[in-house]
Amino acid sequence: xxxxxxxxxxxxxxxxxxxxxxxxxxxxxxxxxxxxxxxxxxxxxxxxxxxxxxxxxxxxxxxxxxxxxxxxxxxxxxxxxxxxxxxxxxxxxxxxxxxxxxxxxxxxxxxxxxxxxxxxxxxxxxxxxxxxxxxxxxxxxxxxxxxxxxxxxxxxxxxxxxxxxxxxxxxxxxxxxxxxxxxxxxxxxxxxxxxxxxxxxxxxxxxxxxxxxxxxxxxxxxxxxxxxxxxxxxxxxxxxxxxxxxxxxxxxxxxxxxxxxxxxxxxxxxxxxxxxxxxxxxxxxxxxxxxxxxxxxxxxxxxxxxxxxxxxxxxxxxxxxxxxxxxxxxxxxxxxxxxxxxxxxxxxxxxxxxxxxxxxxxxxxxxxxxxxxxxxxxxxxxxxxxxxxxxxxxxxxxxxxxxxxxxxxxxxxxxxxxxxxxxxxxxxxxxxxxxxxxxxxxxxxxxxxxxxxxxxxxxxxxxxxxxxxxxxxxxxxxxxxxxxxxxxxxxxxxxxxxxxxxxxxxxxxxxxxxxxxxxxxxxxxxxxxxxxxxxxxxxxxxxxxxxxxxxxxxxxxxxxxxxxxxxxxxxxxxxxxxxxxxxxxxxxxxxxxxxxxxxxxxxxxxxxxxxxxxxxxxxxxxxxxxxxxxxxxxxxxxxxxxxxxxxxxxxxxxxxxxxxxxxxxxxxxxxxxxx
Numbered sequence: 001x002x003x004x005x006x007x008x009x010x011x012x013x014x015x016x017x018x019x020x021x022x023x024x025x026x027x028x029x030x031x032x033x034x035x036x037x038x039x040x041x042x043x044x045x046x047x048x049x050x051x052x053x054x055x056x057x058x059x060x061x062x063x064x065x066x067x068x069x070x071x072x073x074x075x076x077x078x079x080x081x082x083x084x085x086x087x088x089x090x091x092x093x094x095x096x097x098x099x100x101x102x103x104x105x106x107x108x109x110x111x112x113x114x115x116x117x118x119x120x121x122x123x124x125x126x127x128x129x130x131x132x133x134x135x136x137x138x139x140x141x142x143x144x145x146x147x148x149x150x151x152x153x154x155x156x157x158x159x160x161x162x163x164x165x166x167x168x169x170x171x172x173x174x175x176x177x178x179x180x181x182x183x184x185x186x187x188x189x190x191x192x193x194x195x196x197x198x199x200x201x202x203x204x205x206x207x208x209x210x211x212x213x214x215x216x217x218x219x220x221x222x223x224x225x226x227x228x229x230x231x232x233x234x235x236x237x238x239x240x241x242x243x244x245x246x247x248x249x250x251x252x253x254x255x256x257x258x259x260x261x262x263x264x265x266x267x268x269x270x271x272x273x274x275x276x277x278x279x280x281x282x283x284x285x286x287x288x289x290x291x292x293x294x295x296x297x298x299x300x301x302x303x304x305x306x307x308x309x310x311x312x313x314x315x316x317x318x319x320x321x322x323x324x325x326x327x328x329x330x331x332x333x334x335x336x337x338x339x340x341x342x343x344x345x346x347x348x349x350x351x352x353x354x355x356x357x358x359x360x361x362x363x364x365x366x367x368x369x370x371x372x373x374x375x376x377x378x379x380x381x382x383x384x385x386x387x388x389x390x391x392x393x394x395x396x397x398x399x400x401x402x403x404x405x406x407x408x409x410x411x412x413x414x415x416x417x418x419x420x421x422x423x424x425x426x427x428x429x430x431x432x433x434x435x436x437x438x439x440x441x442x443x444x445x446x447x448x449x450x451x452x453x454x455x456x457x458x459x460x461x462x463x464x465x466x467x468x469x470x471x472x473x474x475x476x477x478x479x480x481x482x483x484x485x486x487x488x489x490x491x492x493x494x495x496x497x498x499x500x501x502x503x504x505x506x507x508x509x510x511x512x513x514x515x516x517x518x519x520x521x522x523x524x525x526x527x528x529x530x531x532x533x534x535x536x537x538x539x540x541x542x543x544x545x546x547x548x549x550x551x552x553x554x555x556x557x558x559x560x561x562x563x564x565x566x567x568x569x570x571x572x573x574x575x576x577x578x579x580x581x582x583x584x585x586x587x588x589x590x591x592x593x594x595x596x597x598x599x600x601x602x603x604x605x606x607x608x609x610x611x612x613x614x615x616x617x618x619x620x621x622x623x624x625x626x627x628x629x630x631x632x633x634x635x636x637x638x639x640x641x642x643x644x645x646x647x648x649x650x651x652x653x654x655x656x657x658x659x660x661x662x663x664x665x666x667x668x669x670x671x672x673x674x675x
Contacts, residue, residue: 020057023052023060024187054088062081077129078130080126088119088120091119092119094116095115095116110157116156118153121148121152145197152190262319274332275370276338276369276370278366278385280345280365280366282363283363301323311341315330328345338370365390366399368402387403391407418470425483430452430454432452432484435646435653436646436650436651440644447538448504448506449540450484453653453655472512477512486526492536504566506540514545517556520560523560534563538588539557539566540570542570543572567588568590590612591646625642
């Protein structure tokens with residue numbers, strides 16, 4: 001037996017190195033898909049990554065063996081060769097399974113690296129065992145063998161570290177190619193160290209030749225098959241990234257990132273980072289959508305999104321959450337800068353929009369929450385920003401509001417009230433208060449307005465300004481209105497038992513009542529159960545309700561008017577202008593909004609009040625002025641021709657028992673005045 005001296009074909013060695021780099025780069029790209037997939041999709045990408053990584057390493061190893069020749073013809077045992085391929089692929093798969101998790105650790109990386117390293121060693125020496133020649137025997141230098149195994153484990157650990165580092169990168173870059181080249185050098189180093197550990201012995205010197213021809217068919221077949229696998233893989237990644245991913249993570253209307261992208265952004269970009277959320281909602285968007293159509297609404301959303309794009313940079317991301325809701329996230333921003341950004345956004349949003357011949361003016365409301373000041377949990381931060389946004393709307397819209405703990409307390413209280421409201425009716429916690437409508441000519445009430453109050457067992461008396469919006473939002477306002485209507489009708493019948501001239505009762509209606517289509521049924525039941533004459537009942541609605549859907553409101557009010565029920569427009573002058581529809585709506589009374597009385601010292605407000613009174617007289621409508629609190633306001637209204645008024649000057653709202661006492665005292669005073 002004598003030792004054979006082998007040498008390498010330099011061109012084929014270079015090819016093996018190139019294959020190793022390409023396989024490493026493909027695997028780095030595929031690992032991004034593993035990190036950003038879930039369930040079966042993640043398993044599929046993991047299997048694809050393991051296949052590319054394992055087959056790439058094996059191809060480099062096999063081409064490296066073809067590059068080596070010892071002057072003796074060699075063949076390969078196909079079953080053993082297949083075992084070496086399977087070993088590389090399985091080792092890659094289990095290494096990925098152990099180490100490419102969201103909550104990774106050095107121990108898991110080391111475990112995964114050991115598994116992959118063992119697989120590479122198994123692949124390499126199984127591949128060496130597949131080499132067959134009747135006269136050649138292979139022995140190994142165990143020191144070099146052990147060194148190759150150590151290199152394999154270190155190479156695998158380094159590879160998994162790079163995979164973990166690039167798991168959130170979907171783009172090509174110099175750093176990724178450098179990492180692939182480093183992995184290629186390491187894999188080749190392991191392979192050629194393993195080859196150096198092998199000694200080839202031959203017992204028949206006569207079969208040794210100076211050179212052995214390269215099996216070009218085998219070399220090109222293996223090379224092109226591997227390259228084809230990589231090309232198909234790159235094509236799949238490109239298609240997934242440019243088509244499927246865009247469809248899944250982009251909003252089709254604006255091109256902004258969507259809710260799915262938001263979840264990914266929190267996981268990839270915001271872990272252990274400080275950032276601020278700006279939750280933007282367009283004010284009165286529904287009105288524009290309903291009046292001008294969804295096409296204009298879509299154009300408005302697109303234009304608003306385009307304006308928000310001016311705030312997008314490397315430290316921020318913009319998302320459309322749906323409808324007219326947007327979310328801007330900025331990393332590493334101070335509180336003072338956050339308020340400056342919010343002001344700038346509002347300034348951009350409120351500039352005029354010119355869409356399809358329409359000049360539109362719209363504002364926005366912004367809620368702000370920050371991490372870690374307001375927490376680190378994604379859901380809590382979004383809820384905080386959303387809550388702050390609604391607070392901005394409640395404070396008048398076209399402004400921003402920064403989340404605080406007081407707002408959290410208010411939100412908790414709101415949730416408690418919403419929960420308790422479900423049982424408040426059945427437990428008798430609601431009560432009607434009544435405020436008189438005063439006739440300044442007769443110096444006596446003409447009727448009373450029913451105002452709902454909630455006597456909560458824990459929080460005491462809850463203001464309508466607090467619980468009515470909750471009832472509107474939850475739909476409870478419909479059943480509450482039914483109760484108020486029936487109770488008010490019963491009370492009206494009782495207080496009229498001792499009155500020479502009948503006193504009316506008025507009840508406020510919500511838009512939700514009109515939406516429910518139950519108004520007629522409510523009124524008929526209330527009148528029937530109380531035996532109240534229809535002409536003593538007055539229903540009050542606001543301008544906003546009218547303008548929400550004029551024709552539907554008219555169709556529901558007209559039959560009630562025909563029955564003799566009085567219809568009143570409440571808070572006239574405070575909402576959208578309904579002057580053009582006054583002749584279409586069956587109103588009997590206009591109630592001037594209390595805002596005009598609060599500012600009655602203003603000549604402009606006085607002029608508006610005089611105009612409303614003149615308009616009402618010309619349309620043969622009664623006028624009621626709300627919010628009268630001083631004698632000066634009383635004198636002004638009387639001089640302007642308004643006789644019926646409401647306000648604290650005459651009486652605050654009072655429960656039924658107190659109303660009876662108040663009426664008795666009023667009657668005694670009138671009798672004494674006559675006598």
